Amino acid sequence: MTQAPAASAEAPGSARDPRWNSRFWGHTKGAEAIRELPVVRALEQAVPGAVLGAEDRCGDLSLRVRASDLTRVATALRDDPALRYEMLMDVCGVDRSALPEGDGGDRFHALYHLYSLRHGKRLRLHVPLDAARPEVDSLTPLFASANWAEREAFDMYGFQFRGHPDLRRILCHEEFVGHPLRKDYPPDARHMLSRTYSSFPGLPPDVPEGERVRVMQGDVEQVYINLGPSHPATHGTFRIQARLDGEVIADSRTEIGYLHRCFEKMCEAHGFTQIFPFTDRLNYLSAFNNNVGYAMAVEKLLGLELPERAIAIRVILMEFSRIIDHLVTIGTNLVDMGALTNFWYAYVPREEIYSLIEACCGARLTVSYGRIGGVSQDVPEDFVARSRGVLDRLPEFVDYIDALITKNVIFQKRTRGVGLLPRDRALSYAWTGPGLRATGVQFDLRRAHPYYGYETYDFEIPVRTNGDVFDRYIVRMEEIRESMKIIRQALDRFPGGPHIVDDWTVALPPKNEVYTNIEALMAHFKLVMHGPKVPAGEVYSYTESPVGELGFYMVTDGGPKPYRLHCRAPGFYIFSAVDEMLKESMISDFAANLGSLAIVAGELDR
Amino acid sequence: MVRLKNEAAAGTPGIENAADPGPKSELPREAQPFRHNFITTKLEYYINWGRKNALWPMPFGTACCAIEFMSVVSSHYDLSRFGAEVVRFSPRQSDLLVVAGTVVDKMGPILKTIYDQMPEPKWVIAMGVCASSGGFYRAYHVMQGIDEIVPVDVYVPGCPPTPEGLMHGILRLQDAIQKGETRSQRETSLLDRGKPVDLPQSVITREDLARRQGAS
Numbered sequence: 001m002t003q004a005p006a007a008s009a010e011a012p013g014s015a016r017d018p019r020w021n022s023r024f025w026g027h028t029k030g031a032e033a034i035r036e037l038p039v040v041r042a043l044e045q046a047v048p049g050a051v052l053g054a055e056d057r058c059g060d061l062s063l064r065v066r067a068s069d070l071t072r073v074a075t076a077l078r079d080d081p082a083l084r085y086e087m088l089m090d091v092c093g094v095d096r097s098a099l100p101e102g103d104g105g106d107r108f109h110a111l112y113h114l115y116s117l118r119h120g121k122r123l124r125l126h127v128p129l130d131a132a133r134p135e136v137d138s139l140t141p142l143f144a145s146a147n148w149a150e151r152e153a154f155d156m157y158g159f160q161f162r163g164h165p166d167l168r169r170i171l172c173h174e175e176f177v178g179h180p181l182r183k184d185y186p187p188d189a190r191h192m193l194s195r196t197y198s199s200f201p202g203l204p205p206d207v208p209e210g211e212r213v214r215v216m217q218g219d220v221e222q223v224y225i226n227l228g229p230s231h232p233a234t235h236g237t238f239r240i241q242a243r244l245d246g247e248v249i250a251d252s253r254t255e256i257g258y259l260h261r262c263f264e265k266m267c268e269a270h271g272f273t274q275i276f277p278f279t280d281r282l283n284y285l286s287a288f289n290n291n292v293g294y295a296m297a298v299e300k301l302l303g304l305e306l307p308e309r310a311i312a313i314r315v316i317l318m319e320f321s322r323i324i325d326h327l328v329t330i331g332t333n334l335v336d337m338g339a340l341t342n343f344w345y346a347y348v349p350r351e352e353i354y355s356l357i358e359a360c361c362g363a364r365l366t367v368s369y370g371r372i373g374g375v376s377q378d379v380p381e382d383f384v385a386r387s388r389g390v391l392d393r394l395p396e397f398v399d400y401i402d403a404l405i406t407k408n409v410i411f412q413k414r415t416r417g418v419g420l421l422p423r424d425r426a427l428s429y430a431w432t433g434p435g436l437r438a439t440g441v442q443f444d445l446r447r448a449h450p451y452y453g454y455e456t457y458d459f460e461i462p463v464r465t466n467g468d469v470f471d472r473y474i475v476r477m478e479e480i481r482e483s484m485k486i487i488r489q490a491l492d493r494f495p496g497g498p499h500i501v502d503d504w505t506v507a508l509p510p511k512n513e514v515y516t517n518i519e520a521l522m523a524h525f526k527l528v529m530h531g532p533k534v535p536a537g538e539v540y541s542y543t544e545s546p547v548g549e550l551g552f553y554m555v556t557d558g559g560p561k562p563y564r565l566h567c568r569a570p571g572f573y574i575f576s577a578v579d580e581m582l583k584e585s586m587i588s589d590f591a592a593n594l595g596s597l598a599i600v601a602g603e604l605d606r
Numbered sequence: 607m608v609r610l611k612n613e614a615a616a617g618t619p620g621i622e623n624a625a626d627p628g629p630k631s632e633l634p635r636e637a638q639p640f641r642h643n644f645i646t647t648k649l650e651y652y653i654n655w656g657r658k659n660a661l662w663p664m665p666f667g668t669a670c671c672a673i674e675f676m677s678v679v680s681s682h683y684d685l686s687r688f689g690a691e692v693v694r695f696s697p698r699q700s701d702l703l704v705v706a707g708t709v710v711d712k713m714g715p716i717l718k719t720i721y722d723q724m725p726e727p728k729w730v731i732a733m734g735v736c737a738s739s740g741g742f743y744r745a746y747h748v749m750q751g752i753d754e755i756v757p758v759d760v761y762v763p764g765c766p767p768t769p770e771g772l773m774h775g776i777l778r779l780q781d782a783i784q785k786g787e788t789r790s791q792r793e794t795s796l797l798d799r800g801k802p803v804d805l806p807q808s809v810i811t812r813e814d815l816a817r818r819q820g821a822s
């Protein structure tokens with residue numbers, strides 16, 4: 001909502017622009033039509049005068065509300081039976097002070113992305129905040145996911161959330177000065193950290209790794225232990241400090257940010273195509289999914305429709321990436337429980353899939369294969385045959401793991417009923433992906449909001465109901481098999497044609513054209529030097545990554561770089577529930593529980 | 607000085623083949639029965655040979671490079687062929703610190719602690735460009751190379767390095783260990799000879815940082 005809807009009627013990307021009314025991306029509505037939407041009418045009834053402005057662009061409805069109304073609006077949105085926005089998917093901020101048209105009087109916006117599972121509808125709230133004192137009520141009493149999300153907005157922008165139980169930095173370290181995502185903060189201004197800090201108030205600051213600390217509180221001896229950030233069971237960089245009562249975790253504090261690589265600031269400093277390598281390194285177990293997630297946001301803003309072949313390549317490689325992601329997750333989870341053999345079994349097909357990806361783009365892990373409008377180059381000639389070969393050998397290894405583990409009594413005893421999170425809490429924490437599906441919610445974006453023709457594929461969404469470590473394992477194993485089914489179908493109808501759109505304003509012209517045709521040469525030069533021309537606007541796009549809903553929220557100002565790019569990392573919200581899950585659980589279940597959450601630090605800390 | 611009566615080791619640098627000792631170096635009479643059964647070498651050389659072939663890595667894996675490190679120790683690439691298979695997550699049990707991945711400012715003190723906990727002699731490999739120089743993260747929270755806080759013996763380029771790249775780095779480290787050229791060994795050697803340890807310090811201060819940022 002960078003512009004009022006009426007004012008932007010003639011601008012590119014407005015309701016009159018034919019590209020915005022595409023079958024693929026949905027429709028853009030005018031101001032009167034928005035007023036008639038049931039959401040807006042119900043909200044007007046519950047909180048009169050709350051909606052200051054509204055915009056609906058390619059199916060993205062965003063409303064502007066006052067900061068003082070936020071709690072009432074959010075309560076109505078969550079509890080009104082006609083609305084039922086029961087998931088707070090994401091909270092982030094925007095510093096609008098550097099927009100070319102000016103910030104229009106409010107420098108900061110706090111943004112809330114809500115999702116209604118019942119109605120399958122999304123909603124974005126814009127809350128303008130005062131530039132000098134950016135203050136707003138905390139939504140933590142309504143949504144558990146607001147806790148970490150608001151801490152991040154505080155860390156990055158300095159927003160003060162009134163009533164937040166624990167408002168302190170989450171990604172940057174304790175001695176950091178300033179709020180890095182504000183536009184007046186230089187991207188490379190570092191601050192050194194002199195020592196490590198404890199998250200527990202009252203605990204000696206530097207609890208050595210792997211050692212216990214005993215503190216007398218009255219007559220009771222309290223034992224604290226510290227796990228991470230370099231610990232074999234963490235598989236990533238985060239730190240958990242726990243207060244023990246015997247062998248039971250009485251209380252724990254989680255600290256993240258040990259891999260905060262400033263993804264969002266880096267994106268503001270780089271052009272649209274240069275961002276692909278940064279997205280690779282979010283969830284590096286399945287880099288290609290991030291490529292596609294980001295490319296989709298830009299394509300949505302551009303209103304691009306992809307060639308069939310590009311879509312097929314994306315679907316096949318996304319599903320292969322999903323398989324290797326799940327294989328590593330299952331493998332490392334089992335290693336933590338002492339079952340090392342499965343890890344080696346999981347790595348054999350993983351290497352084969354790596355080789356396949358390497359044949360497509362030249363890189364194994366961090367692929368950078370996605371491009372705006374398609375993929376960077378066409379797949380090799382033997383791609384279909386080779387993929388079929390990988391698919392033929394893959395079930396053998398999955399069955400090995402299945403035979404060794406699924407009915408194994410030790411495994412069942414260590415995982416059944418362990419790491420429970422009830423369904424309503426999982427929704428409140430905005431869980432998505434296999435973790436949510438293990439609690440009995442059949443929510444998969446490939447089915448709920450199909451993209452790339454997923455509705456035409458025949459596959460199941462595996463669902464389990466207990467929400468424990470065992471169920472997450474089963475869901476992942478089943479998803480590997482479903483992904484194989486999808487890939488087979490996609491290979492059967494693998495189309496010919498171009499691998500990237502034939503639009504030289506966003507995609508590089510073919511090399512032989514560049515050498516022979518002056519138009520192509522100019523387009524090539526313009527694209528490399530100045531980047532693709534992306535219209536001003538804002539967009540939220542989402543894909544089903546192996547961990548859950550991977551969302552990219554982007555604000556553009558018509559320039560060569562995104563004005564703001566926020567990544568809604570599924571792992572961040574899944575991991576925010578970990579303190580609640582660990583409470584009253586056994587210390588020996590800790591490793592099994594953590595491994596089943598599939599946390600990848602690159603995505604968690606960004 | 608160095609005598610060897612083992613045909614198989616002929617040509618190995620540092621171990622002289624004495625199969626043909628020449629007319630002037632006749633073995634003493636009492637050593638004749640052992641002529642084909644023993645080697646003589648320098649003690650230091652022998653110890654370094656043992657050290658280089660029994661590296662115990664401590665993977666300080668933070669990011670994407672850690673996944674490639676997993677590939678290197680897994681069945682396909684199999685790092686144990688080079689004697690570096692015993693991966694230990696406790697710094698006190700290991701002598702090779704493999705920093706695989708980006709180290710951010712928040713992680714700095716922890717990396718330093720882990721390095722200090724490792725017993726001498728110890729070696730450090732900076733795996734990947736993030737650990738070597740910060741990589742393409744010229745950013746407000748990313749350390750611009752771990753040599754700001756710990757000394758590094760081998761830098762392995764790549765983002766992430768291929769498994770072959772890391773194995774090459776380990777082979778280079780083995781060469782350096784054999785020659786006694788790693789930092790840890792040079793330090794020990796200087797201390798043993800009672801000389802001042804004047805190796806370059808790799809510690810960055812707040813003032814350095816401010817100066818560096820002022821220059822950029």
